[in-house]
Amino acid sequence: MWRGTQQVEALAGYQAYIGQKVIVTGTVSDDSTYDDQQRVMMLENIMIGNDHLPGKVRVKTLSPVAPSRGDVVEVRSKLYGGFGNYQAALYFADVRVTVVAHDPLSALRRTFAAQVRSVLPDTEAGLGLGFLVGIKSALPEDLNDNLKILGLTHIVVASGFNLTVLVRLARRLFAKSSHYQMTMACGVMIIGFVLVAGLSPSMVRAGFVAGLCVIAWYYGRRVHPVLLLSLAAAVTALINPLYVWSDIGWWLSFLAFAGVMLFAPLLQRRIFGEREPRFIGQIIIETLSAQLLTLPLIMMIFNTFSVLSLVANILVVPLVPVGMLLTFVAGVSAAFVPWLAWPATWLLSYLTNLVTWLASVPWASVPIALSLPMFIMAYTILLAVGLHLWYKTHHDYLSKSVIE
Secondary structure, eight states, X not given: XXXXXXHHHHGGGGGGTTTSEEEEEEEEOSOOEEEXXXXXXXXXXXXXXXXXXXXXXXXXXXXXXXXXXXXXXXXXXEEEEEETTEEEEEEEEEEEEEEOOOOHHHHHHHHHHXXXXXXXXXXXXXXXXXXXXXXXXXXXXXXXXXXXXXTOGGGGSOSHHHHHHHHHHHHHHTTXXXXXXXXXXXXXXXXXXXXXXXXXXXXXXXXXHHHXXXXXXXXXXXXXXXXXXXXXXXXXXXXXXXXXXXOHHXXXXXXXXXXXXXXXXXXXXXXXXXXXXXXXXXXXXXHHHHHHHHHHHHHHHHOOEETTHHHXXXXXXXXXXXXXXXXXXXXXTTTTOGGGGHHHHHHHHHHHHHHHHHHTSTTSEEOOOOOHHHHHHHHHHHHHHHHHHHHHHOOOGGXXXXXX
């Protein structure tokens, strides 16, 4: 709260420049995307004149430049107020790259993406790269819109789901090895994926939680989900207090994770008792739990409700790990055995067609606004239901590790 108050006070520095033509210098924080034919990028480490300002600035430009993550750019345009996770915005800006980042990981990421695009069709390549490393710049605008309609944007954002898939893969590959080797393998997976995907709010949270779980597992201990979520929230908010104050993605990420870690085990215990549900059953319960806890916030902020979101997640999410693996195989083998990309092409084509078909349903998404009192009431009801389920099932959250 103390650091956050300081940061919010420092944001007042933007007000002196709102409505004026300015020169903004900043570092590109993530992969650029496209909106209304304009390239969209987010800048951090902001300098306006002699003022160093916190937060991020959103830039939309028609300039024929393609800055990469980590590049320093100079932007000229009129400054407007921000929304959500960005504190200001510039539109139809003139962009010039002043410093090119020489990041070997980013270069490797771009090389791999180019190899994937060389053997997969554009749409399928964009979806596969979104699965694997969260690259959204190659995702066609119509497919991106369809993913938003169906509440599936989380599958093309490098986040805890992608990281959990990799950690569980490492655990299985090294299941017969020592605890030390398995822990090192999981650690390499976590650090490598976070560095390649970027330090977005969801990745910071996911990397911290996964790393803490792996370390606890190595020492034979288990962490209560409430403690784990609270500690992860505190640490990530300490690193960047603006996550708490203005980043809706950060809040949605934590609410979804709370649904999977706290709500899903209660539903699972209530429905299946002591029996372990099958993979599809577990996916349905976890998807429903994540959506229940994020739905009130989504409806209040975005005034929309995705009717087919649960159906779409059930049909698509179980295939995402397979899509990640096949995309990786396609990229690695592109220069030597290009025909190994056929399975990835087939699966990703199926998924894109499925998403397009579901999103074409007229009532796939309906506008519904949620007021603040209704928002508070919704979460009060969810809390009451959760406490009731916990009372009825007597579920022990320490009976199983989060990453198991």
